[in-house]
Amino acid sequence: MLNEVVELLNIKAGASIIDATLNGGGHTEEILEKYPDVKVLGIEWDPDIVENLKLKIKNGKSDNFRERLIIINDSYVDLRAVVEKYNFQPDGIIFDLGLSSWHYEKSGRGFSFMRDEPLDMRFNPNETVKTAADILNTAPEVELEEIIRLYGEEDFAEDIAKRIVTARKSKPIVGTQDLVAVIMDSVPGWYKKRKIHPATKTFQALRVAVNGELDNVEKGVIAAIEVLKLGGRLVVISFQGLEDKIVREIFKNKSKTGEVKWVKKGTIKPKWEEVKRNPRARSAKMKVIEKL
Numbered sequence: 001m002l003n004e005v006v007e008l009l010n011i012k013a014g015a016s017i018i019d020a021t022l023n024g025g026g027h028t029e030e031i032l033e034k035y036p037d038v039k040v041l042g043i044e045w046d047p048d049i050v051e052n053l054k055l056k057i058k059n060g061k062s063d064n065f066r067e068r069l070i071i072i073n074d075s076y077v078d079l080r081a082v083v084e085k086y087n088f089q090p091d092g093i094i095f096d097l098g099l100s101s102w103h104y105e106k107s108g109r110g111f112s113f114m115r116d117e118p119l120d121m122r123f124n125p126n127e128t129v130k131t132a133a134d135i136l137n138t139a140p141e142v143e144l145e146e147i148i149r150l151y152g153e154e155d156f157a158e159d160i161a162k163r164i165v166t167a168r169k170s171k172p173i174v175g176t177q178d179l180v181a182v183i184m185d186s187v188p189g190w191y192k193k194r195k196i197h198p199a200t201k202t203f204q205a206l207r208v209a210v211n212g213e214l215d216n217v218e219k220g221v222i223a224a225i226e227v228l229k230l231g232g233r234l235v236v237i238s239f240q241g242l243e244d245k246i247v248r249e250i251f252k253n254k255s256k257t258g259e260v261k262w263v264k265k266g267t268i269k270p271k272w273e274e275v276k277r278n279p280r281a282r283s284a285k286m287k288v289i290e291k292l
């Protein structure tokens with residue numbers, strides 16, 4: 001979707017673009033390489049990803065590339081303040097929501113049920129919010145059930161929440177494999193034979209709760225529409241139905257009030273060739289609006 005994203009931003013000469021979810025800079029790099037006079041301000045919440053990216057750029061990229069990229073370690077929720085501070089009013093903004101493969105594979109923060117790591121799950125470990133282990137060991141059963149049902153859309157939320165509360169009475173749940181064992185004890189046999197791992201939805205739910213992801217998406221997308229220049233474009237890619245619903249509602253409401261118009265009505269799905277190359281793209285949903 002890389003080409004499509006960049007095309008949909010409709011980038012003009014000298015434009016200023018915000019990449020609200022910078023990560024390793026895939027989208028940003030494509031933009032900077034394709035448009036030699038365009039500037040990008042990239043926002044990334046995870047301080048480790050920011051450090052890695054700065055190192056990569058320091059060692060690899062030309063001065064021209066460096067001079068056209070501002071890297072900010074912050075949450076896109078603070079978009080308004082960032083735009084003001086850097087006097088960077090954007091012609092285009094891109095959000096590529098969720099987490100990166102680095103989080104699963106390298107962060108060591110318990111995002112993956114395939115590994116044995118402490119259950120942290122914060123995108124930014126400097127934030128003094130509850131970790132996944134804090135929630136699992138202190139939240140009342142009804143709250144756990146609600147988190148797992150609402151954010152994970154897990155049918156066995158009630159059984160899993162009940163089992164968590166029983167398990168933590170004898171031993172705190174601190175590692176990913178502690179939680180996987182509890183989930184395996186809570187769900188029926190047929191559920192364990194399906195393609196999707198029984199822990200997938202509970203892990204997703206905890207991550208969304210720890211990072212306040214749905215709240216962030218709502219605040220970030222609304223702020224993005226506010227800071228965009230007139231005629232500027234906003235592209236949002238989500239991989240999760242709940243996020244996509246929030247984005248759809250905001251775009252629908254703002255197009256009714258005449259603040260924005262759809263560039264392409266509804267959702268743009270990845271092309272078949274891309275899904276073949278990159279299975280993650282299968283669940284990608286992209287939406288694009290233009291500010292009026």
Ligand SMILES: C[S@@+](CC[C@H](N)C(=O)[O-])C[C@H]1O[C@@H](n2cnc3c(N)ncnc32)[C@H](O)[C@@H]1O
Pocket residue numbers: 020021022023024025026027028043044045046049074075076077096097098099100123216
């Ligand atoms: C799917 S990745 C983006 C991939 C990126 N477009 C690329 O091409 O490499 C999502 C990124 O958003 C970051 N992120 C999540 N919540 C954020 C927030 N509230 N503010 C800023 N970045 C956030 C994650 O840490 C992750 O690196």
